[in-house]
Amino acid sequence: MKIINKILPFIAVLSLSGCAKNLLNKTPKDRLSPSTFFQNETQCKMALIGIYNALQPNATPAHFYQFDYMSDNGYCQDSWQGSKEIGEWLTNSSSWGPYAKWTGDYTIISRANEFIQDIGNATVSDDVKKEMTAEAKFLRGYAYADLITYFGDVPLITKVLALSDAYVSRTAKADVLTQILADYTDAAATLPTSWSGANIGRATKGAALAYKAKVLLYNKKWSDAAQAALDVMNLKVYDLYSDYASTFDEAHEDNIEVIFDIQYIPTTQSQPWPTSALSLSSWPTANVTADLINSYYMTNGLPITNAASGYDAQNPFAGRDPRLAASVVLPGSQFGSTTFIPALDQVPCGARPRKYADIGIADVNNCSLNTILMRYADIYLMRAEALIESGSTDQEIYDLIDKVRGRVNMPTVESAEGTGLTQDSLRTILRHERRVEFYNEGTRYADMLRWQDVSLVHDVYGYDKSLLSNPSSPATWTFKQVKKETRTFDASKGWLWPVPQADIDINKNLLPNNPGY
Numbered sequence: 001m002k003i004i005n006k007i008l009p010f011i012a013v014l015s016l017s018g019c020a021k022n023l024l025n026k027t028p029k030d031r032l033s034p035s036t037f038f039q040n041e042t043q044c045k046m047a048l049i050g051i052y053n054a055l056q057p058n059a060t061p062a063h064f065y066q067f068d069y070m071s072d073n074g075y076c077q078d079s080w081q082g083s084k085e086i087g088e089w090l091t092n093s094s095s096w097g098p099y100a101k102w103t104g105d106y107t108i109i110s111r112a113n114e115f116i117q118d119i120g121n122a123t124v125s126d127d128v129k130k131e132m133t134a135e136a137k138f139l140r141g142y143a144y145a146d147l148i149t150y151f152g153d154v155p156l157i158t159k160v161l162a163l164s165d166a167y168v169s170r171t172a173k174a175d176v177l178t179q180i181l182a183d184y185t186d187a188a189a190t191l192p193t194s195w196s197g198a199n200i201g202r203a204t205k206g207a208a209l210a211y212k213a214k215v216l217l218y219n220k221k222w223s224d225a226a227q228a229a230l231d232v233m234n235l236k237v238y239d240l241y242s243d244y245a246s247t248f249d250e251a252h253e254d255n256i257e258v259i260f261d262i263q264y265i266p267t268t269q270s271q272p273w274p275t276s277a278l279s280l281s282s283w284p285t286a287n288v289t290a291d292l293i294n295s296y297y298m299t300n301g302l303p304i305t306n307a308a309s310g311y312d313a314q315n316p317f318a319g320r321d322p323r324l325a326a327s328v329v330l331p332g333s334q335f336g337s338t339t340f341i342p343a344l345d346q347v348p349c350g351a352r353p354r355k356y357a358d359i360g361i362a363d364v365n366n367c368s369l370n371t372i373l374m375r376y377a378d379i380y381l382m383r384a385e386a387l388i389e390s391g392s393t394d395q396e397i398y399d400l401i402d403k404v405r406g407r408v409n410m411p412t413v414e415s416a417e418g419t420g421l422t423q424d425s426l427r428t429i430l431r432h433e434r435r436v437e438f439y440n441e442g443t444r445y446a447d448m449l450r451w452q453d454v455s456l457v458h459d460v461y462g463y464d465k466s467l468l469s470n471p472s473s474p475a476t477w478t479f480k481q482v483k484k485e486t487r488t489f490d491a492s493k494g495w496l497w498p499v500p501q502a503d504i505d506i507n508k509n510l511l512p513n514n515p516g517y
Contacts, residue, residue, distance in 0.1 A: 038122035047118070048132050051111040051139050052201075055262050055373075056272050058107070059100035061086070064371055064442030065276060065286070065356065066097075071444040073435070075287040075460045075485055077348055089457065089490040093501040093517045101150055102500050108143035109157060112136040117160050134190035138203040138211070141183035145215040148173045148180075149446055150497045152514060169509040170499075177219055184212040193237050200254055201263040206232050210259050210374050217382050218450050222390035229383035232259075238376040240407045245326035248355050250369045257376045264368040275367035280357035280440075281336075282364050284346030288328050288353060290461040290481045296324040296436050299409075301416025316479050322408045327355040327439045331463065332474045336360045343469035348484050349462025355440045372441065377404050381434055388426045397426055401433055449495045460485035492516040 037043050057063040061082025069076040069083040076083050082096040091098065115136045119129050140158075147154045156171035156179055188208035195202050213228035232238070241247045241257040253261075264271050271277075280286045294304060299319050302309035310319060317330050329335050329352040331342045336359050342350035358369050384400040398419075402412040413421075417429060434447060448456050460483065467478040493516030504510050 038118050038124075041124045041128055044119055044122050044124055044128065044132055047115055048135060051108060051115060051136055054104065054108045054111055055139075055142075057100075058104040058272075059096060060274060061097035062100040062104055063274070063276070063279070065279060065353065065440055067442040067445040068353075068440050069285075069287070070097075071448055072456050072458065072460075073289060073292045073439055073444045074353070075289060075349060075462075076285040077287070077485070078285045081285060087460075088485070088487050089493065091493070091497060093498040093504070093513060095498070098150070098497040099500040099502060101146070101497070102503065105143040105147045109140050110160075112140035112143075113158060113160050116140075130190055131192075134187040134208075135203050137183040138187035138191070138208050141180045141187070141208075141215075142211055144176055144180045144183075145211065145218070148176050149218055149449065151499060152496050154499075155510070167507050167509050173219075177215065180215055181212065184208050184215070188212065188231075193235055201261065203260065204237075206235050206237055207260040207374060209235075210379060213379065213382050213386075214374075217386055218446075220389070222386045226383050226386035226390065229379050229386065232376075232379045233383070238379070240376055240403065242407070244323060244408050245355075247375070248369075248372070250358070253370045258370075258372055259374040259376060259379075261373055262371040264370055266368040267366055269368075270365075271367045271369070271371075273365065275358075275364060276356040276369060276371075277358035277361045277367040278364040280353045281359050281361075284348075286352050286357075287347050287349035287460075287462060287484070288351040289349060290351075290463060291458075292435075292439060293324065293328060293330070293351060295432065296321040297410070297416075299411075301411030314477075314479060321410055321436060323436050323439070325354075326408075327353070329354045329357070329359075331468050331477065331479075339471060339474075341468065341471045342463060342465040344471070345465075348465075349460070350465045350468060351463070353440045377407075377437055378443075380404055381430065381437065385427075385430050385434075388423060388430055391423065393421060393423060393426060397430075401429065404433060404437055452495050454489050454491075457487055457489040459483050459487055490516065 037047065059082070060066065065074075066076065066081065066083040068074040070087040075087065079085060082100070085091055085095060086097050116133055119132055122129060144154070144156070152173050153170040154173075154176060155168040156176050157168060158179065161168075187203065188205050191203055191205045191208055193205050195204065209228055209232045213225050213232065216225035216228055238259060239256045241252070241255045243252075246252045247255065247257055274283070293316075297303050297320070298309040298311055299321065300309060304311035304316075312318065317324065317333075324330070325333065329340050331340060331350060333340050335352075340352070345352070356369065356371075358364075358367050361367060380400045380403050384397045387394065387397050398413045402414075405412065413429060417425065421429075431447070431451070435444060438444065461481045462484045464478075464480040464482045467480055470476055493514070496514040498517035499510050499513050504513065
């Protein structure tokens with residue numbers, strides 16, 4: 001069911017009007033206010049959904065697919081969309097992307113704090129209060145985990161502040177992490193393992209544990225991250241969906257692999273502009289890099305750089321990992337009712353995303369495809385990564401990666417890479433698996449930030465489209481890779497984004513900014 005994002009924005013109707021003194025003390029009769037809200041469970045649920053609603057992207061560079069454009073997976077040549085300068089490491093304190101993420105996350109936090117305060121006086125049962133408070137804490141933890149990933153130290157606010165207290169300073173990342181873990185732990189202890197009917201889409205115990213595993217992993221708490229991932233597995237609620245490509249189709253939403261997502265409804269609550277269908281299937285800016293395409297192995301489990309792989313550079317998509325064709329509109333492949341001819345398309349790199357493009361939708365501005373934020377494959381790979389980084393090379397690591405590969409009939413680690421592998425070898429395998437499994441799901445750029453691997457910041461290459469031009473004779477095509485953009489890592493900025501200048505102008509206590517800004 002797709003109703004989770006229906007919202008009554010009661011938080012935004014706090015203003016009163018009038019010039020006579022007695023009018024200022026009257027309760028408004030034409031709108032809702034906190035003083036008259038929270039009178040029953042329905043109203044409490046409406047207020048709670050107001051927090052969920054803030055999960056939606058609040059600006060173009062905040063859309064999940066833009067984060068692949070910032071990484072080595074993709075490229076957007078239009079600077080106005082906000083991801084180009086980030087991918088080029090040219091971000092500054094006035095950049096749109098950091099401002100969108102900062103304000104989006106603090107909107108979630110402010111709404112969660114307001115909700116936790118107000119539901120305490122609601123005329124509903126203690127069980128309802130406890131459960132809904134747990135959801136609000138989960139969402140607050142989600143937002144703070146996002147903030148510390150991109151900004152490091154950030155203001156920690158866990159209550160509604162008076163104006164006189166609003167000029168807060170940044171809190172050490174370690175202290176914010178402590179609060180995040182407390183919120184996730186409280187949520188996991190209270191939330192149900194699943195919802196049904198109209199409640200599908202609300203946070204669950206599994207979601208709280210999964211995001212606890214994620215924030216622990218991102219902050220190098222290897223043992224605790226591995227345990228939190230195992231706790232999700234032990235719920236016996238989730239599994240890999242049988243068909244990889246269909247996992248991201250609207251007809252197969254809310255399947256057994258989905259742990260947490262943003263729910264959309266056609267017309268009533270469709271994706272905010274620009275939708276994934278508009279951006280990925282219509283706009284000329286949804287580029288897939290040749291580097292990403294090259295990273296998919298052959299079906300025998302060998303990389304294309306291996307002479308024994310059977311790779312043919314002039315028939316480059318034959319015999320490849322099925323996730324490549326499921327995720328990318330490749331030259332010569334089906335693109336809606338036509339064949340994709342790079343020379344006739346405007347994307348500079350010569351390949352488009354397929355995953356989440358919702359190709360063939362009647363109205364690209366009315367896309368209601370849910371955005372999966374956490375799925376079960378990530379639990380397997382997060383636990384595997386946590387075990388590797390903790391120093392383990394045990395068989396369980398192979399088993400976890402094999403499960404993900406097995407869904408698309410790719411060879412096991414044992415058969416492709418061997419047994420008795422070192423930590424470095426397993427780390428390389430794990431990081432490759434994350435890239436090809438989660439392409440265009442908004443995870444790659446965050447992985448780059450946390451791994452701090454400078455080699456991942458490099459020039460963008462695509463295909464020479466002029467050599468892929470004759471639709472009647474694709475056998476004559478020549479696949480030559482050419483540079484499309486220069487990218488150079490800026491060591492002075494490191495791996496953090498700047499605190500937005502607009503907020504610093506209001507509150508100087510946010511200074512000093514992150515290095516390089």
